[in-house]
Amino acid sequence: MSRLVIWTYDWVPEGPRGFVRDLRLRWACEEAGLDYAVRTVPLDPKTADHFAHQPFGQVPFLNDGDLELFESGAGLLHLARKSEKLMPGDPAGEAETLQWTVAALNSIEMVSVPWWFLGLRGAEDNPLTGWLQSRLDHIEGVLKEREWLAAGRFTVADLLMADVLRVGKIRSFGDRPASEAYVARITERPAFKKAHADQMAHFAAADTARA
Amino acid sequence: MSRLVIWTYDWVPEGPRGFVRDLRLRWACEEAGLDYAVRTVPLDPKTADHFAHQPFGQVPFLNDGDLELFESGAGLLHLARKSEKLMPGDPAGEAETLQWTVAALNSIEMVSVPWWFLGLRGAEDNPLTGWLQSRLDHIEGVLKEREWLAAGRFTVADLLMADVLRVGKIRSFGDRPASEAYVARITERPAFKKAHADQMAHFAAADTARA
Numbered sequence: 429m430s431r432l433v434i435w436t437y438d439w440v441p442e443g444p445r446g447f448v449r450d451l452r453l454r455w456a457c458e459e460a461g462l463d464y465a466v467r468t469v470p471l472d473p474k475t476a477d478h479f480a481h482q483p484f485g486q487v488p489f490l491n492d493g494d495l496e497l498f499e500s501g502a503g504l505l506h507l508a509r510k511s512e513k514l515m516p517g518d519p520a521g522e523a524e525t526l527q528w529t530v531a532a533l534n535s536i537e538m539v540s541v542p543w544w545f546l547g548l549r550g551a552e553d554n555p556l557t558g559w560l561q562s563r564l565d566h567i568e569g570v571l572k573e574r575e576w577l578a579a580g581r582f583t584v585a586d587l588l589m590a591d592v593l594r595v596g597k598i599r600s601f602g603d604r605p606a607s608e609a610y611v612a613r614i615t616e617r618p619a620f621k622k623a624h625a626d627q628m629a630h631f632a633a634a635d636t637a638r639a
Numbered sequence: 640m641s642r643l644v645i646w647t648y649d650w651v652p653e654g655p656r657g658f659v660r661d662l663r664l665r666w667a668c669e670e671a672g673l674d675y676a677v678r679t680v681p682l683d684p685k686t687a688d689h690f691a692h693q694p695f696g697q698v699p700f701l702n703d704g705d706l707e708l709f710e711s712g713a714g715l716l717h718l719a720r721k722s723e724k725l726m727p728g729d730p731a732g733e734a735e736t737l738q739w740t741v742a743a744l745n746s747i748e749m750v751s752v753p754w755w756f757l758g759l760r761g762a763e764d765n766p767l768t769g770w771l772q773s774r775l776d777h778i779e780g781v782l783k784e785r786e787w788l789a790a791g792r793f794t795v796a797d798l799l800m801a802d803v804l805r806v807g808k809i810r811s812f813g814d815r816p817a818s819e820a821y822v823a824r825i826t827e828r829p830a831f832k833k834a835h836a837d838q839m840a841h842f843a844a845a846d847t848a849r850a
Contacts (some may be wrong), residue, residue: 484746484777495734499741505716506734523706523717530713533745535695542753546766555757566695 432457432464432507433491435481436627437471439634449500450488451627452591456504456584458619460511466630501533504584514584524578528585531577537592539563544597564601567593571606575613582614590614643668643675643718644702646692647838648682650845660711661699662838663802667715667795669830671722677841712744715795725795735789739796742788748803750774755808775812778804782817786824793825801825 434457436450450466457464469478474485482489482498489498490506497503508515508525515525540563543556567589570577577585593599594611614620645668647661661677668675680689685696693700693709700709701717708714719726719736726736751774754767778800781788788796804810805822825831 483781484742484774486746492734495731497734497738499738499745501745502734502738502741505737505741520706523703523708523713526716527708527710527713530710530716530744531695533741534710534712534748535697537745538749538752541749542767545770549766555760556753559756563695570694 430463430465431493432462434464434466434503435489435491436466436468436487436630438468439471439638440631445628445631446624447595448487448627448631451623452500452588453488453490453503453507454623454626455587455591455620456507456514458622459582459587459617460507460513462507462510466626501529501588504588505529508584514587516579516581516583521579521583525583525585528577528583529588532585532589532592536563536567536589540592540595540598544595547597560598561602564598564604564607568604568607571610575610582617586610586614587620590620641674641676642704643673645675645677645714646700646702647677647679647698647841649679650682650849651842656839656842657835658806659698659838659842662834663711663799664699664701664714664718665834665837666798666802666831667718667725669833670793670798670828671718671724673718673721677837712740712799715799716740719795725798727790727792727794732790732794736794736796739788739794740799743796743800743803747774747778747800751803751806751809755806758808771809772813775809775815775818779815779818782821786821793828797821797825798831801831 434450434453436448440448454464454466456462469475469481469487479485481496484498486498488500488503489496490503492506495506497506504514505526508529515522539556539560543554543560546554546556574580576582577589590611593607594615599608599611645661645664647659651659665675665677667673680686680692680698690696692707695709697709699711699714700707701714703717706717708717715725716737719740726733750767750771754765754771757765757767785791787793788800801822804818805826810819810822
């Protein structure tokens with residue numbers, strides 16, 4: 429069995445397919461050439477065993493031999509320490525990668541996910557729109573000046589930021605050509621395409637098994 | 640000059656005093672016995688130089704010799720690698736600390752900060768209340784079972800989670816005795832008290848300089 433095991437749901441409806449966060453860990457493993465297996469927990473009903481591994485009842489969580497981590501951001505930083513393809517080994521490159529990984533989690537996703545959540549409820553005048561626009565404008569300013577967030581090359585920070593920004597409604601949020609080009613460039617990477625196709629196939633197979 | 644420099648605002652109004660996030664980095668340095676200096680950027684107007692160091696125009700950011708990091712969560716993880724007092728050096732302890740640090744940023748604060756922000760706007764029926772309650776309930780369940788989040792001892796994950804949960808309106812959010820005891824226990828630590836008092840004194844001195 430692979431040392432690395434990525435845990436995801438056994439099945440999800442069509443809406444979230446292609447966006448369930450096991451994709452982030454699959455993608456990182458594909459970029460780094462790390463061997464991994466995928467295993468599942470039931471979406472419905474969620475089990476006590478699932479909560480024992482992930483106290484919020486979410487996915488993914490990651491096994492690395494005897495180690496286990498939940499939180500996709502933590503899994504990415506853990507995997508990044510295994511491969512220079514995900515994070516440079518020099519202190520400056522590592523610090524830059526760390527700061528931009530946390531920025532994706534805590535400066536962008538902290539606004540974009542609640543904004544998306546409120547949008548689902550059909551609020552006409554989303555009260556988080558101004559805040560989200562401001563954050564996206566700052567990112568656009570950064571991406572106008574350079575191709576990658578950290579260390580002058582692709583890192584796990586780009587993987588995560590592109591995954592945060594590629595969510596349909598965020599991605600189409602106004603005219604931000606540098607951000608659009610960034611997401612397009614990064615989601616053209618073979619490792620993303622492989623991870624995305626594998627997740628889609630995983631859930632499609634679950635449909636077949638249910639039929 | 641100290642190798643570590645924590646950057647914060649020159650002044651803030653009374654409301655946020657005691658909660659500006661330079662406190663997280665001061666606190667971590669106090670826990671670890673790391674020497675540091677504090678320097679400032681203007682709150683109003685924010686300068687181009689500030690945005691060059693922190694693209695969202697926030698604080699803190701951290702210098703460590705020639706390295707520089709923004710995002711308080713990134714600064715904490717960076718400092719944690721310097722001291723076993725903040726994070727155990729064994730792989731399992733490090734993985735647990737990392738996962739709970741990211742959980743504070745991306746599973747709790749991702750809901751609590753937007754909830755607080757919507758509350759500021761005076762919304763009677765805060766649309767994020769149910770989501771926040773659910774996340775706080777999960778944390779309460781974890782803290783009922785153990786004293787510390789990671790590795791059976793205080794780590795930087797507790798520092799961050801307690802800082803997220805101690806925000807007045809979050810802290811008083813329902814009857815969650817384990818969470819309340821956790822925050823009380825952690826904010827009794829001398830390193831927290833020192834960091835908090837130093838931040839309060841920093842902004843009080845700025846009042847005097849302005850008068």
